Amino acid sequence: MGYDRNYIVVVQCHLVKERCSGYFCEKAFFERSGEFACYAGEKELRINYMTCGGCCGRAVHRKLTNLLRQSRRREELGKKQFIVHFASCITNDNFHGPPCPHLDYLKDLVTRLGLEYVEGTNISPKAEARRLEGRYRLRPAQERARAEEEEADGAD
Numbered sequence: 763m764g765y766d767r768n769y770i771v772v773v774q775c776h777l778v779k780e781r782c783s784g785y786f787c788e789k790a791f792f793e794r795s796g797e798f799a800c801y802a803g804e805k806e807l808r809i810n811y812m813t814c815g816g817c818c819g820r821a822v823h824r825k826l827t828n829l830l831r832q833s834r835r836r837e838e839l840g841k842k843q844f845i846v847h848f849a850s851c852i853t854n855d856n857f858h859g860p861p862c863p864h865l866d867y868l869k870d871l872v873t874r875l876g877l878e879y880v881e882g883t884n885i886s887p888k889a890e891a892r893r894l895e896g897r898y899r900l901r902p903a904q905e906r907a908r909a910e911e912e913e914a915d916g917a918d
C-alpha cells in the first residue's frame with residue numbers, strides 16, 4: 763500500500779458535518795479514489811470517522827488519544843498502524859468554503875501524538891474544475907504541479 767498503515771482515521775470538519783452525512787468521504791474510501799487511491803487493492807483496512815469537535819479543533823487530540831489508548835490496551839495496536847486523513851472540507855477550498863483556518867493547529871495536534879497525516883479524502887471533479895478555473899484556490903498538490911509546469915516552461 764502507499765502508506766504502511768492499516769487503520770485510517772478520517773477527521774472531518776465539525777461545522778460542515780452538521781449538514782453532511784460524510785457520504786462522499788465514505789464513497790471515496792470504498793472506491794479507493796481521491797486521496798484514498800494509494801490504498802488501491804488493499805481490502806483489509808479499518809476506518810474510523812470523527813469530527814474535530816468544533817473550532818479550534820482541540821478535541822482531536824483527546825479523541826485520537828482515546829483511540830490510541832483503547833486500541834493499544836485491547837488489541838495491542840501501535841501508532842505506526844494509524845494514518846490520519848484530514849477530510850477535504852478541512853483541507854481544500856470548495857463548496858463548503860475556504861480551508862479550515864485552524865489547519866496548521868490540527869496538524870500540530872496530530873503530529874504531537876506521533877501520527878502521520880494526509881491532506882484530503884474525496885476529490886470532487888466539479889470542485890477540481892473550479893480550482894483550475896480560478897474560482898477556488900488550488901490544492902497544494904495542484905500548486906506544486908503548476909509551479910513545476912511554469913518552471914519547465916521557463917527552462918525552454
Ligand code: SF4
Pocket residue numbers: 774775778779782783784785786787788849850851852858883884
Ligand atoms: S469531505 Fe465532503 S463528504 Fe467528507 S465530511 Fe467533508 S463535506 Fe462531508
Ligand code: SF4
Pocket residue numbers: 774775776777778814815816817818819852862863864865
Ligand atoms: S476547527 Fe476547522 S475543521 Fe474544526 S470546526 Fe472549525 S473550521 Fe471546521
